[in-house]
Structure formats: structure tokens, C-alpha cells
Amino acid sequence: MNGRIDSHPILAPARGGMVDFFWKGKKLRAREGEVISSALFAAGEKIFGSHKKDGSAMGIFCANGQCSQCLVVADGLPVKACVTAVRPDMHIMPCEGVPAAPSEEWARTNAGHEFQMVPVIRTQVAIIGGGPAGLKAASQLAGMGIRSVLIDDKPRLGGKLVLQTHTFFGSVEDCFAGTRGIDIAVKLENEVLSQPEITVMTSTQAVAVFSDRRIGVVKNGSYVLVEPDAILIASGAREKALSFKGCELPGVYGAGAFQTLVNRDLVRASSKVFIVGGGNVGLIAGYHAMQAGMHVVALIEALPKVSGYKVHKDKLVRLGAPVLLSHTILSANPDAAGTGVGSVTIAKVDASFKTVPGSERVVACDTVLVAAGLSPCDELYRQAEAFGIKVFRAGDAEEIAEASAAMFSGGIAAAKIANALGIKVEIPAVFQKKMNILKSRPGNISARPAGGCSGVEVYPVIHCFEEIPCNPCVTACNKGLIILRGSSGTLMDLPYFVPGDGKGTCSGCLRCSVFCPGLAISIVDKRKAPPGRAFVFIPFELVPDFSVGSHVPLLDAEGVFIEEGEVVDIVDRKWQDKTLMIKVLASANAADRAIGIKYQRDAEDIRVPVRPEAVPGDHGENIVCRxxxxxxxxxxxxxxxxxxxxxxxxxxxxxxxxxxxxxxxxxxxxxxxxxxxxxxxITDPVRRPLEAEVPLGVFANPRIEEEPDYEARV
Ligand code: SF4
Ligand code: SF4
Ligand code: FES
Ligand code: FES
Known part of the structure; x- marks a missing residue:
């Protein structure tokens, strides 16, 4: 089967050659450098082994090296499939129960027999984590002449930014708002790679911090010690799990894992996706699923309101994906083979989160994405802190927030580190203030009407009603026709179109709409429209399933059908960076309300409760420790x-x-x-190094063929 995404509205098709590998003796193809789990998913293989306790099927959960659910045996050694690259002609077998120790024969032919001293890299600052916070910190430190070693466990820098196809919120002047996450990653990466003060170690796992201030890292199967004067932990966050019946089935995995498969590796991970959790991660994962051509069956949230940005939720509902509030998942139900997901059972909850009897329903799906929030990866910080080492943290490792805030916190951490190293640097108060604003939770939702504008023929209609830290619409309009207005006097204020205040009138240039990360601005143009009708330009980031001349269902910001409109143009200029503007002819009234084109038109109505006898029976207990x-x-x-x-x-x-x-x-x-x-x-569990599994032989440091790409003394 072809489980690869060949057509995507934002991402370019994957480039590079293919290599052969063997799964259970069968020859399959992987992209060069692709991790085992993605290569197997692309081939339709989602069961990677069986559990040692009950023989149940195992698959991925985090796709990020954190959960150890994806073990396979590759060329005789147990490895995590989600972080191990396929090598040409690699022989991979499922991991059935506890993996067997490598045989003597394996050791004779594969293990290193020549050993070397552990190299030590001296530096002023070790930065663990090459996401937005770590990259920003490294650049700032380099700007002050401070040398650093930047360590990241992935083959490329950028952290979670490399998974984000959508444009970012925040402010244009401070944190690349209005730019896609994947492009921000490239900008930050290039900035770092161009600075000689920074030594970059990718595909490198930091496994422990020791009391002598050294950090143990594993790179290419070699053990290396990094000895800094100060440490910055910017290692991001891991996804929280949820416990419900069937939560351990392969096919139930983290929303971030899904984004890794779909947006990083362009693998068609599923066809019918069900999402649990209405924070930004879950909402964005739903949008990414639709961009990749998958069907979002529904997103549920236990609270009566999504906790993520309303504009993210609106993007989903106006494409036709149901968002059910005050709902919980009771179980993920096995498919016919008993090894994957076939459906979920959900139910309404009351104000105290108790299930409402009789509200259960079963929804068919093949994948359940858990978006239950994030917890900081801060174990190395705590280790270093306990040893009294000069250690700092930034980004999600410090506090879970948007990438825009992470960049700021990286910059602030760099200044703190410089001071700790004796280089006096002022940290402007405005930095902290801006970071706090970027970290803000969504504020009030305004009841103001979105649009209609008397006396002018061309105008934007702003369907953005919730206070969030964001301003690309303001920056985009070089006539000054959009301003933020509100009581806070900050980025959190709401945007307004002010035709009388700016330099001239709205020209319908479309820029505010294209650069709005929420895709929440339409442009209405009544010029040349027949009487009583208007053209409306709607921003669109999916592969269109319509063409000029098609009649499409127009939806308002809440996903309510208004009327059918006729597509008269699909505007796709280079500067739009793949955000299409769909020009639709509709009634004047509909044009003022329309901001969505229903994409999932054949969605079954999951609001209809199922017959109770169709609810699958009890199938096991809630697993907590998977x-x-x-x-x-x-x-x-x-x-x-x-x-x-x-x-x-x-x-x-x-x-x-x-x-x-x-x-x-x-x-x-x-x-x-x-x-x-x-x-x-409660007494916390004692944590002991190491923070990641490492084959014991690595500490003997066998000599490897590859030349190190860093300088070290022994
Ligand atoms: S369409 Fe152009 S001129 Fe009109 S408000 Fe938007 S950015 Fe300004
Ligand atoms: S309308 Fe303006 S403030 Fe609202 S999401 Fe779009 S760019 Fe941000
Ligand atoms: S460690 Fe591979 S899926 Fe979590
Ligand atoms: S889930 Fe891994 S130890 Fe409990």
C-alpha cells in the first residue's frame, strides 16, 4: 500500500532516494534517513510487537523517543522505532515481549572490539534542546561572544516548529508572527549555523548530568562528555497520556506523534481521526489531518469551552469537522482484528465531569489522537539543580506556552546566563512584559458583530472575537486600516477595521487576510458584482476539491451553513505563500458572514445517539502504566x-x-x-540517571568509523 502523502497544500513532496529494508523478512522501501516507525507506517504496518505481560499488540504512542512503546529488533538489537533511522538492508523484526539479549554470534560480528577514552568537549554553555528557545538562546549568547554547544536528539534543528504548517500568532516584529512554523525553524536554524561560537550536535541524546558538571551525551553510538560552565535546559515538553479503556491500543497516540508522522515524514497515518482534547495542540492536529487529506470524525473536549484559541476551533468547524464540548471518551474499541482501533465510545459530561447516563454513542474511527496537554521535559534541569550547577531553563521545559513565548524565554535565559558567567547584561523589563503577554491564555470573547461595512465597497470582515496575543493583520495593512483596540493596550486587544482612520481606503489587496494565522479575515468586494450580490475572498489552506465554476457550501465562523456560492477565481500569487484566496460570488448578506467553505461534506452526523445495544461491551480495564x-x-x-x-x-x-x-x-x-x-x-518517585535508554556497550566507547563533527579533547 502507499501510505505516503503525495499531495499537500503546504509541504513540498519528500525528496531524496529510497532504500530497501526487511520487515519480518519481507522487502520494503524507506526514504533515506527515515525513522523505522514512519517507514513501517508508510507500508501499512502499525503493530510493532507484543507486550511482555499479556501479548497484546504494541505500536507507537509519542513518536518522540519518550514512551518506549515502539520497540522493534533491528539488525539484532532492540531499538525505538520512532527515533532510529532505517539503514539500507536493515533486518527488522517485531519485538515480542522482552527482547532477547544479542547472541554471541551477533557480538562477534557487530560489536566494537576497539575502545577509546571518552572525549570531553569544553564549552562555556551547554544548551540541551534545539527548539525555538534553545536556538534563540544560542544565537543571543553567540552575539555576546559566548561559546556554546547545542545538543538535540533529532537530525535537524527547530524542535516542534518543524511540524507546524500553519502561520504563527504573536507579534510580527518580535517573533515571526504570520510566518509558518516550518519556515521559522529554517530561519532560526540558519542563524545558529552561521555563528562560529556555536557547536551544533544533532542526533545526540543527552542522557545525564553529573555532579562534576559534565553532561553525558550519546552520538552515533559513541559516548561523549560535555563540560560547560553553565547549562541551559531547553528540551521542550512531552505529551501527557490519558487513561481510558483501550488507551493502550495501537492507533491511540499523541497528537504530536501524529504531526510527526504526517508533517515531518509525510506519512498517511490514518484515514478517520478522532481527537480528544480541545487545547491548541488538539485543534491544530485536527487541522493538519485535514490538510493531509484525512477525515476528522470529531474533536471532543470535557470543558464547556475549548481551551485553545477560538480561531483554531473555528478553522475546524467551518471546514465541517464537529467539535463536541462537555464530552469525554469512555473507551477506544478494538477493530475486527483486535489489534487496532475500530471506534470510540463517547458520552456527555455534566458540570462536575460525571458521565450523563444515556448519552453514550459510538463513533467509527481508526485513530484516536490524545491531546491532553504537555508536561515539561525538565529531568536534567532537576538533576543539575540538585548538584548545585549553574543551570537555567527556557521554553516549554520551563513553562508550557506558545513557540513565540519560547523564543523570548530563550533570549531572556541567554542574558541570565551571561550575567552568571560574569558578563554584565541588562535584561530590559519590556522583554519580560512581552513574554508574559505571549504566554497569555485566551481572554474574553467579544459579542461584537464581525462585519458589514456601510459606505464602502471593499472591506475586510474580521471574524476574530477572542483576545489572543496576535497582530499580523495590523502589520499587514500598510494603510493602517486595521488597529488593535481594547482596555489592555497590548497585543491582547481585538482587531478592528477603521476605514476613517487610515491612509486612504481599503484596496482589497488581501494582505490582512492572507497573513492572519487564524484565517479569520474575509475580504468583501462589491465592485462589479451584480445588484444585491458581492464577491467574498475566503482564505483557504487545503487542497481544493472544487474549481472555478463549482458551487460550494459557505459557512459562518461557527460552522453554520449560510448558502451555496459560486467559485469565480482561486487566487494563488507567490507572495501568498500557499494560502489560497477563494473568490466566491454570493448574496451580499452571505458575503458579510461567510468565512469557511465546507470541506468535509459527507460527514456522518455523530450527534445522533446510537442504539445502546450497539455500544461495545466492556473490554478490559483502564491502563495507567502502559x-x-x-x-x-x-x-x-x-x-x-x-x-x-x-x-x-x-x-x-x-x-x-x-x-x-x-x-x-x-x-x-x-x-x-x-x-x-x-x-x-505525596513523596515523588526517586529518579535516577539515565534519562534515556542507552545500550550498555556505549559506555565502553567502541571506536566508530565516522569522523566526529565536533572538536573534543580526550
Ligand atoms: S485588504 Fe488590504 S487595504 Fe484592505 S484592510 Fe486588508 S490589508 Fe488593508
Ligand atoms: S484577525 Fe488579527 S488578531 Fe485575529 S487571528 Fe487574525 S491576525 Fe491575529
Ligand atoms: S518512544 Fe517511540 S513511540 Fe514513544
Ligand atoms: S508507562 Fe512507562 S513506566 Fe509506566
């Missing part, structure tokens, strides 16, 4: 017995699996909270 298959019931029983030291729970093996407790610890803390145990009464 590595060791420990259930919610088992953990709750211990909590009710009075255990408050999380280390005691290791007796039933939770937090003892190969992810080192990274996935289940937040869920266990939640159980304590649900059982009424205050957080200050």
Missing part, C-alpha cells in the same frame, strides 16, 4: 490503603517500565488528586 500494564484499579487500591510515597507503588511495577515512568507518573499523580490526597503529602 509499559508494565498496571491498571487504574490496582493503583487506586494502594492509594486507598494509605500509601503516599510514590516509590511504594513500584511494588506493583508502575513507573518501573522502559520509559522510566515518564508516561505514567503524571497519571498516577492525578489518581492521588482524585482520591483526595493533597500534592504536598
Amino acid at each position: 509499559c508494565e500494564k498496571v491498571t487504574d484499579r490496582e493503583i487506586r487500591a494502594m492509594v486507598r490503603e494509605g500509601f503516599t510515597d510514590m516509590n511504594s507503588l513500584k511494588a506493583i511495577r508502575c513507573m518501573m517500565g522502559s520509559c522510566g515512568g515518564k508516561t505514567c507518573t503524571p497519571l498516577i499523580k492525578r489518581i492521588f488528586a482524585e482520591e483526595g490526597v493533597p500534592s504536598d503529602k
Whole structure:
């Protein structure tokens, strides 16, 4: 099967050659440098092995090296499929239960037999994490003449920015607002690569910080120590898991994992996607799924309002994807083979998040994306802090926020580090203020009407009603016809079209609409339109399934059908950077309201409850620790017995699996909270290095063929 995305509205088709590899003895093809999990998904293989405890099917969950659910045996060694690149002619087998130790024969032919001293790289600052915060910090430090080593576990820099096809919010002057995440990543990466003060180590895993201030890193199977004067942890965040029946089925995975498969590796991960969680990550993942040609069955959120930006939610609903508020997932139900997802059972919840009896319904899907929030990857920070090392953190490792805020926090951290190293640098108060604004949660939703504009024939209609930190529409209009107005006097104020205030009148140049990250501005043009009718330009970032002359369903910002309009042009100029402007002829009234073209036109109405007998029966328990298959019931029983030291729970093996407790610890803390145990009464589990699995032989440092791309002394 071809599980690859060949046509995408934003991303260029993948380039580069293909290599052969073998899966269970069968020859398959992978792109050069592609990770095993993506190559297998592209070939339609989503089951990577079986669980050691009950033999159940295993697959990916995080696609980010964090959860250890994706083990396979590659050329005789167990590896994480999501972070291990396919090598030509690699022989890959599923990991059935506990992987066997490599054979003597394997050791004779494959293991290194010549060893070397561990090299040490001296530097002023070690930066762990090459996302927006780490990149910004490295550049700022270089600007002050401070040398740094930038360490990232991925083959390229940019962090999560490389997954973001949408344009960014924030301010144009401070953080590239209005530019796509993938393009911001390139800009920041180029800035870093051009500075001689920065040594970049990609595909490098930082595994521990030691009391002698050294950081152990593994690169290309070699062990290296980095010895800095100060450390910056900018290692981002990992996705939180959720516990519900069937949550461990392959086919249930993190929304970020999905974006990795779809936007980084251009793999068609599924065809019917169901999303749990209405934060920005879940909302954006739904949009990315539609861009990649997948069907978004629904997105549910337990709260009565999405916690992400309303403009993100509006983008989904006006393409025809249902967003159900005050709903929860009861179970992911197995498909006919019992190894993947076939449907989900959902239900309404009341104000205290209790399921409303009789509201259950079953929705068919093949993938469940969990977007339950993020938790900081800050283990190395805590390790360094405990040793009294000069350590700082920035970006999501410090506080979960948008990438725009992460860039600011990287800059601020760089200034703090410079001061700690004895280089006096002022941190302007305005920096902190701007960062706080960029970190702001969405504010009030205004009831003001979006549009209509008397006395002028061409005007923008701004369907942006919620206070968010954003201003590209203002910057885009060089006539000054859009301003932010509100009580805060900051980026959080709402945008208004002010035809009397600017330099001239609206020319219908489309710029405000094209550069709006929320795709929340339409342009109405009544010139040359028949009486009572108007042209409306609607921004569109999907592969159109219509052409000039088609009649398309027009939707308002809430996804409500208005009327059919006729497509009269599809404007696609180079400066629009792939945001199409669809020119539609409609009634004048509809033109003032329309901001969406329904894309998912054949969506089944999931609002109709199913017959109760169609609800699948109970199929197991809620798993909390997926590595060791420990259930919610088992953990709750211990909590009710009075255990408050999380280390005691290791007796039933939770937090003892190969992810080192990274996935289940937040869920266990939640159980304590649900059982009424205050957080200050709980003893945290003891964490011990290493922070990532490393084959033991690496520490013997076998000599490898490849020349290191960094300078070190031994
Ligand atoms: S269409 Fe052009 S001139 Fe009119 S408000 Fe938007 S940016 Fe300004
Ligand atoms: S209308 Fe303006 S403030 Fe609202 S999302 Fe678009 S660019 Fe941002
Ligand atoms: S899916 Fe590979 S480590 Fe999580
Ligand atoms: S989920 Fe990995 S140890 Fe519990």
C-alpha cells in the first residue's frame, strides 16, 4: 500500500532516494534517513510487537523517543522505532515481549572490539534542546561572544516548529508572527549555523548530568562528555497520556506523534481521526489531518469551552469537522482484528465531569489522537539543580506556552546566563512584559458583530472575537486600516477595521487576510458584482476539491451553513505563500458572514445517539502504566490503603517500565488528586540517571568509523 502523502497544500513532496529494508523478512522501501516507525507506517504496518505481560499488540504512542512503546529488533538489537533511522538492508523484526539479549554470534560480528577514552568537549554553555528557545538562546549568547554547544536528539534543528504548517500568532516584529512554523525553524536554524561560537550536535541524546558538571551525551553510538560552565535546559515538553479503556491500543497516540508522522515524514497515518482534547495542540492536529487529506470524525473536549484559541476551533468547524464540548471518551474499541482501533465510545459530561447516563454513542474511527496537554521535559534541569550547577531553563521545559513565548524565554535565559558567567547584561523589563503577554491564555470573547461595512465597497470582515496575543493583520495593512483596540493596550486587544482612520481606503489587496494565522479575515468586494450580490475572498489552506465554476457550501465562523456560492477565481500569487484566496460570488448578506467553505461534506452526523445495544461491551480495564500494564484499579487500591510515597507503588511495577515512568507518573499523580490526597503529602518517585535508554556497550566507547563533527579533547 502507499501510505505516503503525495499531495499537500503546504509541504513540498519528500525528496531524496529510497532504500530497501526487511520487515519480518519481507522487502520494503524507506526514504533515506527515515525513522523505522514512519517507514513501517508508510507500508501499512502499525503493530510493532507484543507486550511482555499479556501479548497484546504494541505500536507507537509519542513518536518522540519518550514512551518506549515502539520497540522493534533491528539488525539484532532492540531499538525505538520512532527515533532510529532505517539503514539500507536493515533486518527488522517485531519485538515480542522482552527482547532477547544479542547472541554471541551477533557480538562477534557487530560489536566494537576497539575502545577509546571518552572525549570531553569544553564549552562555556551547554544548551540541551534545539527548539525555538534553545536556538534563540544560542544565537543571543553567540552575539555576546559566548561559546556554546547545542545538543538535540533529532537530525535537524527547530524542535516542534518543524511540524507546524500553519502561520504563527504573536507579534510580527518580535517573533515571526504570520510566518509558518516550518519556515521559522529554517530561519532560526540558519542563524545558529552561521555563528562560529556555536557547536551544533544533532542526533545526540543527552542522557545525564553529573555532579562534576559534565553532561553525558550519546552520538552515533559513541559516548561523549560535555563540560560547560553553565547549562541551559531547553528540551521542550512531552505529551501527557490519558487513561481510558483501550488507551493502550495501537492507533491511540499523541497528537504530536501524529504531526510527526504526517508533517515531518509525510506519512498517511490514518484515514478517520478522532481527537480528544480541545487545547491548541488538539485543534491544530485536527487541522493538519485535514490538510493531509484525512477525515476528522470529531474533536471532543470535557470543558464547556475549548481551551485553545477560538480561531483554531473555528478553522475546524467551518471546514465541517464537529467539535463536541462537555464530552469525554469512555473507551477506544478494538477493530475486527483486535489489534487496532475500530471506534470510540463517547458520552456527555455534566458540570462536575460525571458521565450523563444515556448519552453514550459510538463513533467509527481508526485513530484516536490524545491531546491532553504537555508536561515539561525538565529531568536534567532537576538533576543539575540538585548538584548545585549553574543551570537555567527556557521554553516549554520551563513553562508550557506558545513557540513565540519560547523564543523570548530563550533570549531572556541567554542574558541570565551571561550575567552568571560574569558578563554584565541588562535584561530590559519590556522583554519580560512581552513574554508574559505571549504566554497569555485566551481572554474574553467579544459579542461584537464581525462585519458589514456601510459606505464602502471593499472591506475586510474580521471574524476574530477572542483576545489572543496576535497582530499580523495590523502589520499587514500598510494603510493602517486595521488597529488593535481594547482596555489592555497590548497585543491582547481585538482587531478592528477603521476605514476613517487610515491612509486612504481599503484596496482589497488581501494582505490582512492572507497573513492572519487564524484565517479569520474575509475580504468583501462589491465592485462589479451584480445588484444585491458581492464577491467574498475566503482564505483557504487545503487542497481544493472544487474549481472555478463549482458551487460550494459557505459557512459562518461557527460552522453554520449560510448558502451555496459560486467559485469565480482561486487566487494563488507567490507572495501568498500557499494560502489560497477563494473568490466566491454570493448574496451580499452571505458575503458579510461567510468565512469557511465546507470541506468535509459527507460527514456522518455523530450527534445522533446510537442504539445502546450497539455500544461495545466492556473490554478490559483502564491502563495507567502502559509499559508494565498496571491498571487504574490496582493503583487506586494502594492509594486507598494509605500509601503516599510514590516509590511504594513500584511494588506493583508502575513507573518501573522502559520509559522510566515518564508516561505514567503524571497519571498516577492525578489518581492521588482524585482520591483526595493533597500534592504536598505525596513523596515523588526517586529518579535516577539515565534519562534515556542507552545500550550498555556505549559506555565502553567502541571506536566508530565516522569522523566526529565536533572538536573534543580526550
Ligand atoms: S485588504 Fe488590504 S487595504 Fe484592505 S484592510 Fe486588508 S490589508 Fe488593508
Ligand atoms: S484577525 Fe488579527 S488578531 Fe485575529 S487571528 Fe487574525 S491576525 Fe491575529
Ligand atoms: S513511540 Fe517511540 S518512544 Fe514513544
Ligand atoms: S508507562 Fe512507562 S513506566 Fe509506566
